[in-house]
Amino acid sequence: MGIPGCSLQHVALLTAAVELIFKKILRSEKMNWFFRFIWTSIGKKLLMAVTGISFCGFLLLHLAGNLTVYLGKDALVTYSEKMHALGPLLTLAEFGLLFLGLVHVLIGAILFFENLTTRPQKYAVKKRAGGRTIGSATMPYTGVIILTFVIIHLLNFHFVDRTDRTIFQIVAAAFSRPGYVIGYIAAMIVAAIHVSHGFWSAFQTFGTSHPKYLPLIKGLGILFSLLVAIGFGTLPIYIAMIS
16 A cells, blocks of 8 residues: 555655654663664564554553443443542553553554565555564554544543543443444544454464464454453443443
């Protein structure tokens, strides 16, 4: 897929310029070997793996909290109140997630453009390589969709006035719109496709790609992606039914 208004030469120049700036910063400030390693190809992939696995952990915690709605409306409200009662700790966690998100998006974009410029022939011809899955083939594109969804999701549920409404009332109002429900479920399917590859790919980056363990890790990745799709995807339907 091409990039409108942007040639491969332009992308190559931009990527090279960014790398040159960072390398000059590292040299001028005499950063230690760790920070120099992070900017290597392996280092960037490790950053993607660490931030990706971190978000998988967040998804599990977030899903566990959301599933309290099956215990009743009050259970979800109580869960939300207890979370906000954490005060500074919650704010710190949110800034931590924001930092991880920025790192994941920026490094992911850099790796994508590097692959695009060094191996343009793979993008010029649509050919399914052996062992490739829909998850691995669409990682950059599903990532953009997920980023868009997260922004919309935060605007609808986080950055809203809670003065006279409970979290359940806010959620129920959003899921009362059929278009939003369809978009939400579609986004969860996209997220499942993304993590189906990202999960085992992260462990592969960590060096656990031994033939003995790889089928197990891939299987866990598929199970995790199904958990994301079904766990989150059924929430709007259930909430719409009980509202």
